[in-house]
Amino acid sequence: MKIGVLALQGAFIEHEKKLIECGADIFEIRQRRDIEHSFDGMILPGGESTVMGKLLLELDLMQPIRERILNGMPVMGTCAGLILLAERIAEDNTVHLGTMGMTVRRNAYGRQLGSFHTAAQFEGIGRIPMTFIRAPYIESVTSAEALAEIDGRIVAARDRNQLALAFHPELDESAAVHEYFLNMQ
Ligand code: GLN
DSSP: OEEEEEOSSSSOHHHHHHHHHTTOEEEEEOSGGGGSSOOSEEEEOSSOHHHHHHHHHHTTOHHHHHHHHHTTOOEEEETHHHHHHEEEETTBOOOSSOOEEEEEETTTTTTTTSEEEEEEEETTTEEEEEEEESOOEEEEESSSEEEEEETTEEEEEEETTEEEESSOGGGSSOOHHHHHHHTTO
């Protein structure tokens, strides 16, 4: 199985390590020609969604990635990657890929509580560790289905071939979320 990892900015190396640990082949997506061959899925890592969105447009990657997602390519977005996928960002007119039926709120835990570590139930996996870094949360879902919640706030959701997480599964010991994603193929 061959997974492309968006490697423009942010925490992509940790995702690569997890995927390799799970037995997948990986390659980095840095420019348009990197996506012009066949592969089985894609990761949109954490980082800064504004910067990543701008680079996706500048590099002419936004439209081809959106098309692949709409054609059913499995995609996993973590943190900033979740923001890229959302069809709506609360109190913000920006839409990046906009393929996933949910509204997200950026930097939703405030500056002081911006980063924390906890554990919670993840539908289909069980209880797993979750690390949040200046995280967004999912305020509401339309076509997406919630998979995990913390204090009544959705932190993971799935919309058919799309998986979005407010936390960073690549930073914890468990590889369960990456395995879940690889099984979405
Ligand atoms: N706060 C970042 C954003 O809005 C996301 C943080 C992260 O990816 N760790 O893009």
